[in-house]
Amino acid sequence: MTVRPRSRGRSALQTTRLSSSVVRAREPFETFYEREFRLVVGLAYALSGSRSAAEDLAQEAFIAAHSNWDKIGSYDKPEAWVRRVVSNLSVSRFRRGLTEAKAMTRLGGFRAETAALPDLPAEAEEFWAHVRKLPKRQAQTLALHYLEDKPVAEIAVILECSASTVKVHLHKGRQRLASRLGVNLGEDR
Amino acid sequence: MTTLDTLARSSAEAIHHSVAFVPVRPASVGTAAGVAALWKFGSYAVAGALAGVAVVGALIIAGPDEAEVSRDPVPSTTVAPTTIPIEEAVPPTTAPVPSAKTPAPVVPPSSAIAPTTTTVSDAEPPMLEILSPSDGERVKTKITTFVGRTEPDATVVASGKFEATVAADGSWSIDLVLAPGANGVVFVATDPAGNATSRRMTITLDVEEPKVTTTTTIKETTTTTIAAWEFVANQKYGSCVEPIAYDIFSGKATPGTTVSISSEYGSGTTTANGDGTWNLKVLFPSAPYNKVFLVTAKDHTGAKRTFEMVSLYQG
Numbered sequence: 380m381t382v383r384p385r386s387r388g389r390s391a392l393q394t395t396r397l398s399s400s401v402v403r404a405r406e407p408f409e410t411f412y413e414r415e416f417r418l419v420v421g422l423a424y425a426l427s428g429s430r431s432a433a434e435d436l437a438q439e440a441f442i443a444a445h446s447n448w449d450k451i452g453s454y455d456k457p458e459a460w461v462r463r464v465v466s467n468l469s470v471s472r473f474r475r476g477l478t479e480a481k482a483m484t485r486l487g488g489f490r491a492e493t494a495a496l497p498d499l500p501a502e503a504e505e506f507w508a509h510v511r512k513l514p515k516r517q518a519q520t521l522a523l524h525y526l527e528d529k530p531v532a533e534i535a536v537i538l539e540c541s542a543s544t545v546k547v548h549l550h551k552g553r554q555r556l557a558s559r560l561g562v563n564l565g566e567d568r
Numbered sequence: 569m570t571t572l573d574t575l576a577r578s579s580a581e582a583i584h585h586s587v588a589f590v591p592v593r594p595a596s597v598g599t600a601a602g603v604a605a606l607w608k609f610g611s612y613a614v615a616g617a618l619a620g621v622a623v624v625g626a627l628i629i630a631g632p633d634e635a636e637v638s639r640d641p642v643p644s645t646t647v648a649p650t651t652i653p654i655e656e657a658v659p660p661t662t663a664p665v666p667s668a669k670t671p672a673p674v675v676p677p678s679s680a681i682a683p684t685t686t687t688v689s690d691a692e693p694p695m696l697e698i699l700s701p702s703d704g705e706r707v708k709t710k711i712t713t714f715v716g717r718t719e720p721d722a723t724v725v726a727s728g729k730f731e732a733t734v735a736a737d738g739s740w741s742i743d744l745v746l747a748p749g750a751n752g753v754v755f756v757a758t759d760p761a762g763n764a765t766s767r768r769m770t771i772t773l774d775v776e777e778p779k780v781t782t783t784t785t786i787k788e789t790t791t792t793t794i795a796a797w798e799f800v801a802n803q804k805y806g807s808c809v810e811p812i813a814y815d816i817f818s819g820k821a822t823p824g825t826t827v828s829i830s831s832e833y834g835s836g837t838t839t840a841n842g843d844g845t846w847n848l849k850v851l852f853p854s855a856p857y858n859k860v861f862l863v864t865a866k867d868h869t870g871a872k873r874t875f876e877m878v879s880l881y882q883g
Contacts, residue, residue, distance in 0.1 A: 421587040434590060443807075443858055443880055450860075450876065453727060453754070464880060467809045503582035506575055525576040526583055539805070557572040565571030 406457070408448050412441055415458050418527060419465050425507050425522045426469035430498075436472060440465040459537040466519045466537070473511050509559050510552075517552035520545055690761035694719040698755060703769040707746070710773060715741040718757040718765075725756050746773040797822045797844050801865035801873035813855040813879035817865055818847040825868040831877065832861050840867075855879035 416437060423440075424433035440461045444451050451457045499507070510518050519538060523529045531549070535542045557564050698716040701707060717738050718724055724732040724740045732742035732755075744753065750772050758764045775798075800819040808814055813833075821827050821840040827848065828837040834852035855861065857879055865873045 417587045417590050420590050421583045424587060425583050430586075433587075439880075439882070443878070446858055447860055447878065464807070464809065468880070471809060499579075499582045499586060502575065503579035506579035507583070521576075526580045528580075553572060560572065560575065562575060563571045565573030 406452060408445055408452065411444075411452070411457060415461060416441065419458075419461055421526060422462060422522060423465050423469045425526050426466055426511060426518060427472045428508065428511050429472065432472055433469075436465055436468045439468060456533075456536060459533070462523070462537045463539065466522065470511075470515050470518060506560065509556055512559075513552050513555060516540075516544075517548045517555070520548040521552045521556065524549060690759065690763060693763040693765040694722040694757045694759040696722075696724070696755060696757040696765040696767050698767055698769060701771055704771075706772045706774055708774050711743050711745050712771065712773075713741055713743050714753070714755075715739065716755070719759055722757045722759045725758070727753055746771065748773050748775040796869055799827075799865075799867040799869070799871035799873065801827075801875075803863070803875040803877075806876060807878045807880055808852075808855075809880045811881050813852040813877070813881060814849055815852070815863070815875075815877055816847070816849050817863075817875075818845070819865070819873075820844045821846055821867045822869075827868075828866050829863060830866070831863040852877065852879060857882045 419440060420433050420437040423436040424430065427433055427436060443464060444457065444461050451460050454460060498504075510521050512518075513521065516538065520534055523534045523537060529537070531542050531545045534545045538545065553564060696716065696718050698714065700715050701712065714726065714732070716724070718734065718740055720734075720736055720738040722734065722738070724734055724742070726732060726742055726744060730742060730744065732740040734740040744751075750770055752768065752770050754766055754768045756764055756766045797820055799821050801817060802819050804816040804818070806815070817829055819827075821844060823840050823842050823844050825840050826837055827840060827846050829835055829848055829850045831850075831852065833855040834850055836848050836850040838846050838848040840846040850863070852861075855877070860876050860878045863875045863877045865875070
């Protein structure tokens with residue numbers, strides 16, 4: 380019998396996938412789900428800005444992971460895959476929401492959000508609102524950096540780009556964010 | 569004065585606090601997805617359906633360290649989760665349970681010729697050996713045959729998806745196509761009782777550069793013939809969340825030849841550059857949501873590479 384494992388070449392995720400088999404066998408999905416779910420909801424909340432949508436977005440990513448768990452479960456970091464999916468979905472959700480809001484404003488209506496998560500303090504709400512207004516990659520990089528304290532290398536795996544690209548996004552994003560918030564950058568990072 | 573980093577830390581903590589009470593046991597999965605799921609973590613048999621796929625039983629495949637699962641829904645940041653052995657929580661389902669209407673089987677007397685059979689629960693994982701190639705070996709052929717031994721009734725799966733052929737005596741073999749460089753492979757043997765043993769190994773495929781041969785004709789004109797290059801195809805993403813799903817493929821092929829990408833939901837062709845490289849963005853406009861489909865890249869000789877793709881955009 381001849382079977383062909385997927386040859387995906389040069390992406391960062393593929394590199395980890397190759398090494399994944401060396402490190403461990405596939406983790407049970409429910410263990411993975413229990414460990415990661417809240418963290419992924421947090422990421423979705425930060426990037427989508429929607430309390431009601433955050434859980435749905437996270438669930439959607441986990442459903443996709445579950446449906447393809449044979450493949451994704453064998454990755455070295457399946458959590459990176461879920462975060463990439465949810466960060467893309469969340470940014471898309473946020474931008475779609477902006478478009479909808481503009482349309483509703485034009486039509487004279489409004490859309491009330493059903494709260495699924497507790498409100499954030501005003502200062503935090505303002506901070507994440509400014510993060511969401513950054514370019515997509517900068518917003519995703521800053522969310523992973525600040526929210527989950529991910530190192531540059533891990534963010535690069537999640538976003539499928541090089542570490543130097545992450546550093547550039549981090550640098551530009553922080554500069555822009557500090558400017559918009561009217562604060563200093565800080566010395567500890 | 570407040571700095572960006574102190575503000576970021578407090579804002580991150582606010583998010584963590586906000587999601588700390590999100591239930592991990594969902595009553596429904598994604599209103600947007602419109603898919604209901606029932607998770608029965610109380611018994612630790614995941615008896616549910618996610619995206620139309622039924623999941624029954626625990627998904628344990630290896631490792632005693634994975635046999636314990638947290639059952640406490642309270643976030644671990646506030647209360648340390650208690651753990652229970654999975655064997656304790658999952659009722660055995662392999663033994664058939666006679667229904668009330670089914671008559672009990674007749675038990676022969678002890679003097680009967682037929683021996684009395686006793687069912688013994690098998691808790692011992694199957695033996696699994698990889699006889700060839702050895703761990704860390706370097707090979708030069710893309711298709712490599714892995715052979716080994718296990719218990720006669722066990723199944724052997726490589727890298728979670730490729731099932732080996734197991735003979736009656738327990739010997740098994742499987743041909744795997746290796747990617748250039750280091751390849752990690754995990755073999756998992758599972759016996760009929762569900763006990764599993766895994767073995768992992770690394771094997772490296774050494775790649776030779778494409779060969780260029782030069783021949784001289786009797787008319788003293790020199791002709792350079794480029795041998796057919798080894799076809800290389802890479803997939804960039806493998807999934808897409810955009811309304812019109814797409815992926816980018818690239819690789820190497822014999823310069824000037826046509827490379828075609830085809831699938832059920834989209835296709836495209838391109839020509840390899842003078843240096844043999846090629847790059848193609850392929851749209852999959854009719855790709856259904858969350859369905860994995862195959863995409864085939866093919867060069868002029870018919871050499872193929874197959875990839876998996878999935879659209880994650882839900883319109």
